[in-house]
Amino acid sequence: MKxxxxxxERDQDEQQQEEREEEQQYEQALHPVIADLCYHLSRTPSxxxxxxxxxxxxxxxxxxxxxxxDADAKNAAPRSxxxxxxxxxxxxxxxxxxxxxxRAETMMGLxxxxxxxxxxxxxxxxxxxxxxxxxxxSAAPSTKYLLANRSHIALSSSCELFLNHVTRSxxxxxxxxxxxxxxLLERGTRFVEFxxxxxxxxxxxxxxxxxxxxxxxxxGRSKVVEAVLLRAARVEKKRFNVIVLEGRxxxxxxxxxxxxxxxxxxxxxxxxAAMGYVMEKVKVDMVLVGAEGVVENGGVVNKxxxxxxxxxxxxxxxxxxxxxxxxxxxxxxxxxxxxLPEMGKLDxxxxxxxxTLSWSVNSSSGSKGGQGKxxxxxxxxEDGSLNACADLSSYVVNLSPSVSVGNPPCDFTPAKYITxxxxxxxxxxPSAVSDELIxxxx
Amino acid sequence: xxxxxxxxxxxxxxxxGNTRCRAMLQSFSILLxxxxxxxxxxxxxxxxxxxxxxxxxxxWTTLCRPHSVSMGNAFSFLKLAVANLDRxxxxxxxxxxxxxxxxxxxxxxxxxxxxxxxxxxxxKIQDSGDVILVFGKSEVVNRLLLDAALVDKxxxxxxxxxxxxxxxxxxxxxxxxxxxISCTYVLLNALSYLMMREVTKVFLGASALMSNGSVLxxxxxxxxxxxxxxNHIPVLVGCETYKICNRxxxxxxxxxxxxxxxxxxxxxxxxxxxxxxxxxxxxxxxxEKKETDVLTDWKQQENLKLxxxxxxxxxxxxxxxxxxEVGILPPTSVAVLLRxxxxxxxxxxxxxxxx
Numbered sequence: 001m002k003x004x005x006x007x008x009e010r011d012q013d014e015q016q017q018e019e020r021e022e023e024q025q026y027e028q029a030l031h032p033v034i035a036d037l038c039y040h041l042s043r044t045p046s047x048x049x050x051x052x053x054x055x056x057x058x059x060x061x062x063x064x065x066x067x068x069x070d071a072d073a074k075n076a077a078p079r080s081x082x083x084x085x086x087x088x089x090x091x092x093x094x095x096x097x098x099x100x101x102x103r104a105e106t107m108m109g110l111x112x113x114x115x116x117x118x119x120x121x122x123x124x125x126x127x128x129x130x131x132x133x134x135x136x137x138s139a140a141p142s143t144k145y146l147l148a149n150r151s152h153i154a155l156s157s158s159c160e161l162f163l164n165h166v167t168r169s170x171x172x173x174x175x176x177x178x179x180x181x182x183x184l185l186e187r188g189t190r191f192v193e194f195x196x197x198x199x200x201x202x203x204x205x206x207x208x209x210x211x212x213x214x215x216x217x218x219x220g221r222s223k224v225v226e227a228v229l230l231r232a233a234r235v236e237k238k239r240f241n242v243i244v245l246e247g248r249x250x251x252x253x254x255x256x257x258x259x260x261x262x263x264x265x266x267x268x269x270x271x272x273a274a275m276g277y278v279m280e281k282v283k284v285d286m287v288l289v290g291a292e293g294v295v296e297n298g299g300v301v302n303k304x305x306x307x308x309x310x311x312x313x314x315x316x317x318x319x320x321x322x323x324x325x326x327x328x329x330x331x332x333x334x335x336x337x338x339x340l341p342e343m344g345k346l347d348x349x350x351x352x353x354x355x356t357l358s359w360s361v362n363s364s365s366g367s368k369g370g371q372g373k374x375x376x377x378x379x380x381x382e383d384g385s386l387n388a389c390a391d392l393s394s395y396v397v398n399l400s401p402s403v404s405v406g407n408p409p410c411d412f413t414p415a416k417y418i419t420x421x422x423x424x425x426x427x428x429x430p431s432a433v434s435d436e437l438i439x440x441x442x
Numbered sequence: 443x444x445x446x447x448x449x450x451x452x453x454x455x456x457x458x459g460n461t462r463c464r465a466m467l468q469s470f471s472i473l474l475x476x477x478x479x480x481x482x483x484x485x486x487x488x489x490x491x492x493x494x495x496x497x498x499x500x501x502w503t504t505l506c507r508p509h510s511v512s513m514g515n516a517f518s519f520l521k522l523a524v525a526n527l528d529r530x531x532x533x534x535x536x537x538x539x540x541x542x543x544x545x546x547x548x549x550x551x552x553x554x555x556x557x558x559x560x561x562x563x564x565x566k567i568q569d570s571g572d573v574i575l576v577f578g579k580s581e582v583v584n585r586l587l588l589d590a591a592l593v594d595k596x597x598x599x600x601x602x603x604x605x606x607x608x609x610x611x612x613x614x615x616x617x618x619x620x621x622x623i624s625c626t627y628v629l630l631n632a633l634s635y636l637m638m639r640e641v642t643k644v645f646l647g648a649s650a651l652m653s654n655g656s657v658l659x660x661x662x663x664x665x666x667x668x669x670x671x672x673n674h675i676p677v678l679v680g681c682e683t684y685k686i687c688n689r690x691x692x693x694x695x696x697x698x699x700x701x702x703x704x705x706x707x708x709x710x711x712x713x714x715x716x717x718x719x720x721x722x723x724x725x726x727x728x729x730e731k732k733e734t735d736v737l738t739d740w741k742q743q744e745n746l747k748l749x750x751x752x753x754x755x756x757x758x759x760x761x762x763x764x765x766x767e768v769g770i771l772p773p774t775s776v777a778v779l780l781r782x783x784x785x786x787x788x789x790x791x792x793x794x795x796x797x
Contacts, residue, residue: 297763297772333770335566335643335676335762415772431774438768438778 033120036097040090086223088158088327089195091121095162096188099181110184111167118159125152151410153293153301157330158195164441165191198325198424199227206288206323206422207232214285215241217278217318220303221252222290224323226259228422229288233265242267243278245305249407252303272305276312287313291324294423295332296437298415298430300324304408307337310417319419326425329437334412443469444498448506457610459512459649459685460552460581466502466513467544470520473498474537486533487524495521508699511650511658511687519547519684547684555682558767560586563645563680564594566770572598573640575670578660579610580647582680584617586765587645591623598623601641605630605662607750630662637673644670646756648681653780654690655758655773657681661751664694667760676762683766686780691755699752 098117104110166188202224210216210232218225232238242260246269247253253269260267270278278284287309291300300306300322313320334340399405415430425436447469450456456465477494479486499517503509509517523543527536563586567574576583590596600623604611611627619625628636644666650658657663657679670677691697740746758773771779 296770331769333566333763335678336674339566339676431772434772434775435778438775438782 033094033098033117034124036094037090037121037124040085040093086154086325087125088154088325089192091118091155092158092162092188092192092195092327094121095159096185096192099166099184099188102181107167107180111163114159114163114166118156118163121159122152122156125155151292151301153330153332153410154328157293158327160330161327161440162188162191194424195325195327198327199224201424202323202325202422203227203231205427206321207236207238209286209321209420209422210238210240210288211285212238213240215243215282217243217245217275217284217287217309218256219245219253219272219275219287219289219305219309220247221250221256222323224325225288225290226256228323229260229265230263233260233263240265241282243282243284244269245272245275245309246270247303247305248272275305275309276316279312279316279318284318287318287320289320289322291322291328292410293328293330293332294322294324294421294433295330295334295412296434297333298418298421298433299334300413300418300421301332301334301340301410302413304411307411307413307417310413314417320417321420321422322418323422326423326436326440329433329440331437331441336414337412340410340412443472444501448502451502452506454507454608457608458579458581459510460682462510463512463516464548464552467516467520467548470495470498471541471544474540477537479533485529486536487527487529490524491521495524512685515684515687516547520544551682551684555684555767556582556585559680559682559765560589562767562770563678563765564590564596566643566678567594567596567598568642570597572596572642573601574598575601575603575636575641575644575666575675576614577603577611577644577646577663577666578605578608579614580645580680582682583645583647584614586680587618587623588621591621599626600624601626601628601636603628603630603633603636603662603666608660610660630665633666633669637669637675641670641673641675644675644677646677646679648679648685649753651679651681651686651764651776652691652755653686653688653777655761655764655776656691657756657758657761657764657773658687658691658753659756661754664754664756664760667756671760677760678763678765678770679756679761680765683768683779683783686776686783688780694751694754698754700750 095114095117098113099110102110102113104113166184206228210229216229218229229242232240242257242265244253244257244260244267247255253272257267257269279287289300289302289306289309291302293301295301302322310320312318332341415433418430421428421430421433423436428436447456447465450465451462456462473494474490477490479489479493495517499509520540523540527539531539559582567590574587576587587600590598600618602611602615602618602625604615604627606629615625615627646657646659646663646666648657648659652658657667659679667677737748740748761773763770764773764776766779768779
């Protein structure tokens with residue numbers, strides 16, 4: 001599986017090529033874990049910027065990994081058919097496989113194996129997680145990025161939690177290898193099941209908060225938030241409005257707007273910059289966002305813009321809710337935005353926002369009039385190719401390299417701006433997060 | 443030994459939670475070594491407690507200086523250790539166990555905790571460019587700054603803020619500057635100017651942590667935390683877990699300790715008339731006369747009272763994070779720590795030696 005050379009042109013082409021070669025060597029050296037990860041992810045559409053080419057990814061895998069994973073693929077199949085297997089859960093499945101394949105005799109050895117595997121995955125994700133896709137429909141083969149524009153926090157926290165959980169009661173386990181392996185596998189599988197069902201649990205605790213006739217403001221693309229709002233609309237049959245911030249540079253908001261619209265919820269998409277204006281003008285009743293990670297002091301790391309939204313909500317007296325699974329709880333402790341750890345490749349997938357045309361007011365769908373805005377062209381966000389609409393090419397501003405462009409994917413919202421967190425452990429106040437963390441990492 | 447320590451406490455020669463606690467445990471060790479229970483005693487634990495520990499502690503607390511929370515917790519630990527001793531043990535063995543457990547207490551809860559705190563807090567100090575503000579003298583803070591500078595080789599500046607009458611910051615200044623850290627020294631009055639300009643982080647020490655997350659510390663600390671908070675500068679408080687107190691204190695005055703009021707009155711630099719300040723330099727003999735401060739006769743004034751408080755309370759809102767040996771925690775989680783620790787305290791056996 002060799003990463004293809006043909007990616008879209010950028011200014012730092014040579015540097016990129018060097019990096020690609022490095023990655024290639026790195027990947028070939030530590031292939032099994034990454035292959036596993038991609039395999040698990042490829043069973044279902046991934047959460048990354050939604051190119052729908054995943055099926056191709058599966059063909060690129062070496063047969064050995066397929067054979068190895070086949071045994072639990074059958075178990076995994078019914079679950080994995082469910083759309084949207086989150087990256088952290090796929091990672092946990094990979095770790096389960098590591099336990100199965102591990103030939104370690106002792107708990108320490110097994111822990112070391114697991115830790116190695118998670119380090120590999122995290123390092124891979126930090127580099128943006130480039131997954132080569134064979135050339136199929138597109139003329140030039142490209143790389144898909146697993147973590148385009150998001151952070152790797154959830155991945156590392158879920159690996160850490162799994163490690164902790166599985167090896168926690170090791171002291172009283174017998175060291176008879178086959179027995180404890182199966183016990184560990186059992187614990188691990190239960191953990192995976194718990195994580196998989198977390199979205200359902202979150203939506204059931206959170207949807208009562210969405211009251212009839214209210215307006216909900218949301219930011220970014222979170223499957224959890226989608227689950228909550230869709231449940232409120234479909235299952236609880238409530239009528240409410242949703243306002244979505246468009247979500248540059250990956251147009252996450254515009255994508256979720258599509259989902260809400262299909263469920264029949266009246267949706268409006270506005271500019272990110274309009275968050276304050278719209279909060280006052282339309283009298284927003286609550287703000288609901290997802291999270292990349294929930295940190296020890298109860299704050300959240302989420303898509304860029306959440307911090308501003310939080311401050312604004314507090315100022316205007318609008319409750320600010322965060323919906324997050326418990327495997328996103330991490331022992332990080334950022335003091336403020338300046339203290340956030342490095343998020344890895346910032347514009348994985350080449351999402352330099354200058355090029356991003358997240359909207360296409362597509363003349364071909366002009367028949368729908370205003371609806372054209374909500375129809376998000378997936379390619380436009382991803383590789384910045386202007387294939388979506390030639391109309392807007394005249395509006396693109398080309399800046400000289402002396403202008404530095406910054407595009408960090410995530411920011412940190414301190415706990416004091418957050419009203420409540422909806423998690424699969426229940427509804428928590430920000431100060432209770434540390435309590436849970438101490439318990440989870442006991 | 444008891445009298446010596448009492449004297450040291452009273453004259454404020456020993457300052458600082460850790461120092462006083464160590465000294466107390468040390469003198470208890472000395473006492474234990476020289477003590478033999480009367481042969482007629484049925485239960486030497488009772489004797490040790492009543493004849494030895496309690497009176498000593500009471501003497502220090504009532505006659506010399508009220509005990510700090512760290513001393514209090516250590517003393518409870520010691521009493522618990524005594525109570526957990528097996529009745530049938532010979533005195534020599536029992537004494538050994540007690541001495542060992544006191545050693546272990548100091549090593550684990552103070553020394554190792556200090557190392558762990560350095561590690562956790564050190565991760566928050568950036569490799570270069572930080573301007574760190576500290577107040578007074580705190581063993582934990584000094585240690586973590588020294589580790590960051592000498593071991594991790596990070597480059598940062600320190601601003602030492604000091605306040606009368608104890609002026610403990612001078613010691614901090616000495617320790618840090620000897621280690622090669624570039625320091626600035628100011629008094630508390632200059633604080634607002636500095637906060638707005640340069641400071642990136644504030645590290646404070648603590649005498650005790652209340653279970654609602656408030657921090658009891660040397661007087662002046664609350665000002666520093668307040669000002670940092672209003673300028674959006676993160677405040678980290680370094681405190682070992684043994685200093686957690688299950689009391690909740692709502693404001694500074696309750697239960698506070700009064701220091702010597704004369705210390706407030708007498709100041710080296712005060713003069714009666716500012717204009718005479720320079721005149722004082724010229725003739726040394728006249729200095730003696732001019733030493734009389736405005737407040738020397740405060741005791742004769744009927745309506746004048748001088749208040750020299752030793753501690754103040756920083757509300758938990760002003761603290762961004764508390765660095766303990768288990769990690770960095772939000773102040774609201776102190777109660778959780780207490781809960782996690784107390785079942786352990788009960789099970790913590792003095793039999794570590796026999797295991």
